[in-house]
Amino acid sequence: MKARITVMPKKSVLDPQGVAVRDAISHHGFPQIQSVRIGKVMEIEIDDAGPQAEARLHEICTDLLSNPVIEDYVLQIEG
């Protein structure tokens, strides 16, 4: 089973890295750039983990892979 997890900072949290990259893009000749937010992507492969695998993955996303105080995650199962 493959899963792809995207973790992004919540919109309410300042993303100074995103701001720095936005400025870099602007200076790179693309001043129309409005905003940049930077997160992370995790690709996970699992042996047959049974019918509870997806629910268990959600738990892992909430407990470990993301911090719900400052981040949102999206879990995509890829079969």
Added chain:
Amino acid sequence: MKAAVIRFPGSNCDQDCHYALQHVFGIPTDYVWHKDSSLKGYDLVVLPGGFSYGDYLRCGAIARFSPIMKAVVDYANHGGLLIGICNGFQVLTESRLLPGALVRNRSLHFICEHRFLRVGATDNPFLNLAQPGQVLNLPIAHGEGNYTADQATLEELNANRQILVRYCDAQGVVSDAFNPNGSLNNIAGICNADRNVFGLMPHPERACEARLGSEDGNVIFQSILNHLGVRAVA
């Protein structure tokens, strides 16, 4: 009285914490490895600074699930005194033993310098020998010390007097101009609602002797001893 300094893979301020407790204050202090499972008999537990697990994923995110943390959470839930310094503070927020989170410094720079802190609430085990408004000079050394929390949490922290130290200038003026990392309301350290868990980004163990440039960290250790009714043997 006995103290424990937890060591995670990547902790690097454990020896300084041990030195402050054992050599400056004469408190018998053990190192406890992250794979141990018991904190029986300790009156103070310290989560030291450093880069546990290389700060992989998020600072403190993996340390939070180290085997010893079950005992740490249990110990804290039973009222044991727990102090998390720098990376230790990050572990405490990841563990939800303290509210909020520590994120990347606003400037994106790692800041390593002495800073002034204004003491807030002193009705707790960690600052009972300090005066409200007292200014302490402690070093900070962090890249992710920017404390953030939602509005409801901030209101609760203020209402319950849980904000223990805030960044300020030498005169104790708290303003954004003296905020090194963008922390919400210049927050440098907070305690939990039960007042037995204290997390702070600055390093009191690096301000325990005059030759280190400041002894202002000692009021925290002295307050803990005072709270426990122990006289320092140093």
